[in-house]
Amino acid sequence: MSPLFTSLTLGDAVARARNPALAFESMWRALWSQQRVPPPLIELCRLRLAQLHGATPELEVENPAVKVTHTRRESVLRGRFATDGQFAPGEVAVLSLAEVYAQDPAAITDAMAGEVKAVYGDAGLVVLIEALGFIDGRIRMARLVSALARSGA
């Protein structure tokens, strides 16, 4: 059964919480408007995390905050981003860290973090980790609230 919500379309499900919801959406917007790590690269991380979660409906919604090219999107979703020349080394470092994060944040190595910092700095690493946390969380939350909504239908 298809979910009613995705990480990008939590909308009504979130809004019911009122004050926490306003702050939750404000945090989400901040992650897409910061410029420490390019938002299109963050979007590619979102797509990869969704894929690793098996959350295919997430792949079908367009993020209004950013544009990514079809070529780069396909490179990430086919797992070729590290070798096909579409991405600069810093971008590969970000996407590689995102893959490990999705499986186990404790498995991130100093070397992986260092490769991200070499291009995006300490602040870039911080933003990336924050963004991955909220992306991963909203993918899970979308499943939860979709199931709850279906159960009340």
Next chain:
Amino acid sequence: MSSQLRAAVPREQTGNSIRDSALGLVPETVEPLIALNERVWTGGPVRPALLEVVRLRNARHVNCVYCRSVRYDVARADGLTEDKVARIADGYERSNLDLREKLALSFADAYLKSGGEIDRELAAALRAEFSPEELAHLAIALVTFNAASRCAVSLGGMPEDLPIMEIALSQTTC
């Protein structure tokens, strides 16, 4: 898990434990995060003691040493005890926690262990016990707690162990 901190902390310390961490390197995201933390604890319908039960379940799952050691003052003021914290361990279903606490923990486990998948029986039980506003608040709280724990683990510098310590909500809010 790296024992080395992977990002510097801001030179200027403000007395806010979130802003004074590596997260403070990015003002454009740390301020919304501080505001979110405050709203989660004070702006929704779920009581602080129950939020703390869920936060500590998350901390156990992520194995964030910081998060496991902290107790929010507002949760203790709302009735959270160490005896109750001890019952948040695996097997809570058979403990004498009350129904709302057990259901909130099952909600957390669905998020943490099943990627958000939830069966019909649990969904129905949650809807019977919690209002839609409370469930939305619990979900936002879970995402916030989980993102924070995973952030702490990812950024390294985690000690092997820490004693239990109370933190004032005012140390983490605006």
